[in-house]
Amino acid sequence: MRKIYTVLFFYILFISSVFSQKRIVFIGVDGLGSRILKKANTPVWDSLATMGSYSYNVNAVLPTLSNPNWASLLMGVSTKDHQIKDNKWRKSDFKDHFFCNQEKGNTVPTIFKVMRDRYPDENIVVFHEWKEFTELIEFNTLTYSYHEKGSGLILKASDYIIKEKPLLTFIHLDLVDKAGHTYGYRSNQYKTAVERADSLTGVILEKMREGNALDSTIFIITSDHGFNGKGHGGRSKKLREVPLILAGVGIPVGLRLPDRLHNYDLPVTLASILNCTIPGCWKGEVIKALMELPDNKNKLQ
Numbered sequence: 001m002r003k004i005y006t007v008l009f010f011y012i013l014f015i016s017s018v019f020s021q022k023r024i025v026f027i028g029v030d031g032l033g034s035r036i037l038k039k040a041n042t043p044v045w046d047s048l049a050t051m052g053s054y055s056y057n058v059n060a061v062l063p064t065l066s067n068p069n070w071a072s073l074l075m076g077v078s079t080k081d082h083q084i085k086d087n088k089w090r091k092s093d094f095k096d097h098f099f100c101n102q103e104k105g106n107t108v109p110t111i112f113k114v115m116r117d118r119y120p121d122e123n124i125v126v127f128h129e130w131k132e133f134t135e136l137i138e139f140n141t142l143t144y145s146y147h148e149k150g151s152g153l154i155l156k157a158s159d160y161i162i163k164e165k166p167l168l169t170f171i172h173l174d175l176v177d178k179a180g181h182t183y184g185y186r187s188n189q190y191k192t193a194v195e196r197a198d199s200l201t202g203v204i205l206e207k208m209r210e211g212n213a214l215d216s217t218i219f220i221i222t223s224d225h226g227f228n229g230k231g232h233g234g235r236s237k238k239l240r241e242v243p244l245i246l247a248g249v250g251i252p253v254g255l256r257l258p259d260r261l262h263n264y265d266l267p268v269t270l271a272s273i274l275n276c277t278i279p280g281c282w283k284g285e286v287i288k289a290l291m292e293l294p295d296n297k298n299k300l301q
């Protein structure tokens with residue numbers, strides 16, 4: 001019964017979203033390497049993958065730490081180009097450096113800045129459990145950012161999405177990374193945290209459905225790195241392989257994406273989907289398989 005309900009739910013999501021403006025809900029689950037998904041029970045993400053496009057071997061950049069990888073997922077380049085090499089990086093470290101015509105203190109333009117330049121009046125927002133996350137984002141770019149640890153963050157984000165219908169909502173969840181560091185990859189607690197992150201995604205979807213806010217939304221689920229024991233930072237496959245799931249308006253259904261995409265292909269692809277100008281210094285490539293719909297409905301109308 002639950003399965004029928006889930007399929008029906010996503011079918012309604014898909015049909016209702018074809019006809020109006022596209023919006024993005026991007027859920028970044030810190031510390032979610034792909035290999036745990038073989039063990040954990042994640043029905044919401046599985047349904048999104050079935051109704052959308054997916055890969056479980058997207059390559060994280062080195063070192064497999066949070067800051068370098070969130071930077072790449074936002075900035076369209078690898079560590080060599082954004083130069084954010086650890087979690088201690090702060091804007092003030094680059095106060096005398098210029099990158100890509102940005103103001104001093106920033107590195108490469110983020111997807112937030114690229115979208116802000118294209119859509120000056122739209123809501124572009126971040127809800128984050130990791131306090132330092134917004135350090136990566138240019139000043140005066142976000143409409144709103146909110147920090148809270150725990151499930152209250154999801155409820156706040158859901159309410160905001162329903163009320164304000166942001167063009168881009170980025171939600172950073174930290175519970176999986178926290179469980180990995182505390183209990184280790186092999187622990188029940190790590191697996192449970194992964195399952196909890198999946199069910200929190202379900203909460204957002206359900207609340208948006210109740211609030212009639214699913215129209216034209218693209219959901220994205222991805223991560224920065226996996227785990228090895230109680231840590232990460234090295235080069236192994238278990239640390240580098242992360243999932244990428246996209247589902248919603250214009251996203252091909254049931255498409256397995258090409259192997260070994262770079263995580264920094266994602267912002268380039270999003271910029272293309274939303275008709276933004278792709279910065280000349282970005283090095284990722286548009287994921288072409290996502291753009292090959294004959295009726296081109298995956299463009300913002």
Ligand SMILES: [Zn+2]
Pocket residue numbers: 031066177181232
């Ligand atoms: Zn970590």
